[in-house]
Amino acid sequence: MAQTRIPCVLMRGGTSKGAYFLAQDLPDQPVLCDRVLLAAMGSPDARQIDGIGGGDSLTSKVAIIRQSLRSNADVDYLFAKVIVDEPRVDYGQNCGNILAGVGPFAIERGLVAPPHAGGALSTRSFIPHRCHTSIGVFGAVSVAAACLIPGSVVADLACVGEGTVKHLSIEHPTGEFTVELRLRDGQLVSCGLIRTSRLLFDGAVCIPEALWSSNPVDCTE
Template identity: 60%
Template sequence: MMNSIPCMIMRGGTSRGPFIHMTDLPDSQEARAQVLLDLMGSGHPLQVDGIGGGNSLTSKVAIVGRSSRPDADVDYLFAQVDVTERRVDFTPNCGNMLSAVGPFAIETGLVAPTYGETRVRVFNVNTQRIIECFVPTPRGRVEYEGDTSISGVPGSAAGIRLSFLDVAGAKTGALLPTGHAIEQIEGVDVTCLDAATPTVMIRASDLGVDGHADPAALDANSAMLERLERIRCEAGRRMGMGDVSQSVLPKPILLSPAVGEDGTLCARYFVPQRCHKALAVTGAIALGAAVNVPGSVAHRLAVETRRVDAGKPLASIRIEHPSGHLDLRVELRDGNPMDIARVSLIRTARKIMDGRLYYRMPEALH
């Protein structure tokens, strides 16, 4: 039996996927996952029977609804839909998809626009955190055209400013869930840090790889990937997340010295068994936090390469990644690196399609 659902397909940052209103999906997570799997065509490497793009960056779904919270306008639930497996993970957040939540909320009447710029307060259900999205609305409607370029996306578009509030402990409740800025797993130094998303950070050189390599070269290194996965799973256990072998969290990040004069660090971010072709927003936020935590892998590397003064917090941070770079602004409360008030960055978004999607719903879930 075929069913249909209203949907808007949007690019958010370097990701793309359907944006769906919460009220148009089943209430139960099991039934909701079954709908998303069919919509995206998961279980086939090309997702040929759905709208997924055969890549983790284009197999994402944003579920948005009006919020009942006094400090938020809309609720946003992110779903990472596996490409080849029939599996949906509702635990992570996606900051790139988030950049299109504000425009979607305005386009669908969830938030009334103001002339000039509209602030949309988003409650991320996955991380239980608030993000402020500032959307250009110069004539009382969303403006997508502009001269802002972001690495990993062709052309330019209108800039959307995202401010992530109180990012520490998004999943584990603590910036340093293990209580240590640095520790050893499998004989290498790692930092287990949770800011916007749980991560485990490692110097690329400590795993014997070139941290400036193309993602395809890293993906082809099966021995390194196997070791990275063992480290990730042990990091997840130490962070209090239990068995993470079937979860995409925590995300591993390989770090190397920046190449450009204005760079702070160079990163290769994994999702988690394949190298991201750019850099997840949430991963960048975690790195922005880590650079300011004394003794962390990120901080030590930045100090050694003279990109950070060991005794001073760094507000403006540039993370180099395979497609270019991502710039962050980090605000600490009273200069305390463990108390991050806000992390801000600029993204872009575009509306691609507005219509209905068709899917097959198993009878058992009707």
């Protein structure tokens, strides 16, 4: 069977894992793009045995990234959740875990310059989704911050060390994340999540060539 090779990076982002693509390497037509992503991840199949999805909602995730045309962003990041056991791709949400890998991917693909002399790198990502009416993790971060502020009503709930920079690990049903809190003279000056990412694979994912056409055939027969 003839195959089409699509450049792809597999990365762990936070407590998830996903396939990262440049937008230019995927079809422009939404229906065709969905078909390609389903084939790449191996959906619909509970095991995703014919793709790289991993058979779990935490690993059947995709990041589609392009150089941003916006003056206030470096890259555009579109998150796609490929449903494991349905022929469906969901673009209606965002994933902070996969977002953790967007910066490293942008470096790998030359979309942003790497840091020099061991310095830090900050990227500005634009997420072209409809806004969430609420994001539950913000509440967890707020509570974690309150736990780390001396004198707050929940300060006694957390055991942390001394110092102006404090960390607190927050568990959730699918993993954990760390909140970093910075104090100055006893006052909160910054608070945020710490998520890491790691490059797992850099190469190409193969899909049946017949899928990448305007008149696809059934490649499962």
